Amino acid sequence: MNRANEIVEKIETLPPLPDTAMKLIRVVNDPRSTVDDIVETIRYDQAITAEVLRLCNSAYFGLSRRITSLNDAMLCLGTVKVLQLVMSVHTTNLLAREQSGYGMDPGVLWKHSVAVALAAAQFAGLLRRANGSLAFTAGLLHDIGKVILNDYVAQEFTIIAQKVTEEGASFMEAEQQVLGFSHQDIGGMIAERWKLPENMVLSIRHHHVPSELDPPNDLVDVVHLADCACLMFGLGIGVDGLCYRADSTVLSRHNLHETDLEKIGVQILVDVKRVEALFTTPPSGDRLQSVGS
Amino acid sequence: MDRVVDIADFAVSKDPRDTLVTYSLGSCIGVAIWDPEAQVGGLLHYMLPESSLSPEKAKSNPAMFADTGVPALFRAAYELGATKKRLVVKVAGGSQLLDDNGTFNIGKRNYVMLRKIFWKNGILIEKEDVGGSISRTLRLRCNGGRLTLKTRDGEREL
Numbered sequence: 001m002n003r004a005n006e007i008v009e010k011i012e013t014l015p016p017l018p019d020t021a022m023k024l025i026r027v028v029n030d031p032r033s034t035v036d037d038i039v040e041t042i043r044y045d046q047a048i049t050a051e052v053l054r055l056c057n058s059a060y061f062g063l064s065r066r067i068t069s070l071n072d073a074m075l076c077l078g079t080v081k082v083l084q085l086v087m088s089v090h091t092t093n094l095l096a097r098e099q100s101g102y103g104m105d106p107g108v109l110w111k112h113s114v115a116v117a118l119a120a121a122q123f124a125g126l127l128r129r130a131n132g133s134l135a136f137t138a139g140l141l142h143d144i145g146k147v148i149l150n151d152y153v154a155q156e157f158t159i160i161a162q163k164v165t166e167e168g169a170s171f172m173e174a175e176q177q178v179l180g181f182s183h184q185d186i187g188g189m190i191a192e193r194w195k196l197p198e199n200m201v202l203s204i205r206h207h208h209v210p211s212e213l214d215p216p217n218d219l220v221d222v223v224h225l226a227d228c229a230c231l232m233f234g235l236g237i238g239v240d241g242l243c244y245r246a247d248s249t250v251l252s253r254h255n256l257h258e259t260d261l262e263k264i265g266v267q268i269l270v271d272v273k274r275v276e277a278l279f280t281t282p283p284s285g286d287r288l289q290s291v292g293s
Numbered sequence: 294m295d296r297v298v299d300i301a302d303f304a305v306s307k308d309p310r311d312t313l314v315t316y317s318l319g320s321c322i323g324v325a326i327w328d329p330e331a332q333v334g335g336l337l338h339y340m341l342p343e344s345s346l347s348p349e350k351a352k353s354n355p356a357m358f359a360d361t362g363v364p365a366l367f368r369a370a371y372e373l374g375a376t377k378k379r380l381v382v383k384v385a386g387g388s389q390l391l392d393d394n395g396t397f398n399i400g401k402r403n404y405v406m407l408r409k410i411f412w413k414n415g416i417l418i419e420k421e422d423v424g425g426s427i428s429r430t431l432r433l434r435c436n437g438g439r440l441t442l443k444t445r446d447g448e449r450e451l
Contacts, residue, residue: 103445161445170391228390232399233340234300234317234428239445241428242319242388248396258396262341265399266350266357269301269340 003152004180010148011189014094020045021090022194024083028133029197035079039070042086051089052082055278083133084121088114088275091140099146101153103239109147111276112236113140118271119226122264127254129218138203138219139226141196145187145204152179157239164243171240172208184208211249221250229265235272298323298336301357305335305369309436318386318429320400322359322407324366325383325431325451327438328375334435335375337366341399342406359406377416383440383451384421385429400424420451 016022023041027033042048049070056067056077067073073082095110102109120139124130146153153160156178163174175182188205196204203223206213210224228246231237251257298304298315306313313336315323324337339362344351346358355361370380387404390397404423411418422429422442430443431451442451 168391228397231390232320232388232397234319234321237317237319237428239428241445242390242400242426244390246390246392246397248392248394251396258398258402259346261397262346262399265340266347269357 007148007152007179007181007186008189011186011193014148014190014193017094017194018045018048018090020048021087024086025134025137025196025200028083028131028137029199031131035074038079038083039074042082043070048086048089052085055085058278080121080133084117084136084275085278087137087140088117088279094144094147097147099150099238101150101155101157102146104236108236108238109143110236111272112230113143114275115230115235115268115272116140116142116223116226118275119229119264119268120222122267122271123222123225124219126256126260126264127218127222129254130222131219134197134199135219135222135226138200138223141187141191141200142204142207142223142227143183143187144190145181145183145185148186148190149175149179149181149183161239170208170245171243172245182208208244209247211247216250216253221254224250225256225261225264229261229268232261233265233268235268298338300338301340301354301362303335303337303339303356303362303366303369305333305366305373306435307331307333307373311435313433313435314430316430318431319388320386320403322384322386322400322403322423323429323431324363324407325385325433325440326366326370326375327381327383327433327440328370328379329381329438330379331374331376332435332438333370333373333375334433334438335366335370336431336433337362339363339403342402359403359410363407363410380416381419381438382411382416384418384423385431385442385451387423388426388428389424391426422451 027037056073095113096107098106099109117136117139120135121132124132124135160174160178163169172182191201191204199219203220206220207223210220231242295312295314304313315338321340326335339359342359344358344361351361355365387400389400427444432441440451441448
């Protein structure tokens, strides 16, 4: 079997997203959805409900009373935060593993994905153009293709690195030249296989080259900016480092300036530290002194 | 013991058992200082050039910006007995995305601001590894002040 076929076949072996995550994506993508729809979607997933309650009751949130139901959690933290928690928890299995081809230790790709998700939600808010929860989810899954491509990048790393350092290719272009696919190509195929909304498929498939789309797509732009910001601030980066192209036409398209990137950067850092602190919290049974910085 | 210096954070130490380490420097810049006589070391990982962007954030977290982080780092080292004229200063980071238009140039501006601060204060950079598009890790051993730089090409002395 040639390598291209092998890679495509490997996509088929990737487990589907958990049922609750899939339903949530559909709910979030539907402008008619209400908070009740979200509660309904999560309610029947006992494992995730338990996890949400555990996280909500962690010392981090410092709530004065115990949260005992999903409705309570929604009221205290807000729907957006609960939704972000659920999606983040649901992607840990997929994204938290070591990606040796990209020089990422266990947890690094997940950290990057969550950072880009939070950043995408911030950019969506800034532009007032894209749905924040959809942007979060698109950001969370933007690098899903790396999970499949990792082994092949590892095999051909020397040639890929050579194309980057000697020929000035971006890491993604080098993947394409050497392996026939880039991680965004593979990510797009996975997203299609999972039947994600079209906007999300596009934002995964084009997150490094948003201007290839005509007309441009706000969600893709948002994920591109979020990815650029997180790469610049070193939030979960591997040996591919910052070897990706930044598309400045996205900034001009939305009338954004360098200082907007910097301001969002400050906010992303606050968000990322919040989430990191949350996920390093031991079960709520333990009495905690402090978490995070 | 490894003491991790997170993004927008700094640490100083005169405990020879300490190793100050900061990971994943992209556009951010790591500033390592070492006083060989007082055996005091410090490491800063700042993310943005100027505190005027958010004076409020700079107050709660000076290590976020070059113009507040660098003075905070030096002051903390002085408190442990370091003196300015003995401090050996080394710098790494300031990477850039591939960007023909130079719009995403936080790395470059981070470096320019650092040079300006050091020039104003008469501080020389002894060694540096700045720019490009790579991720860097800095490790300062407080037992003698050995500083190493790790990139995808391996680890070497800086």
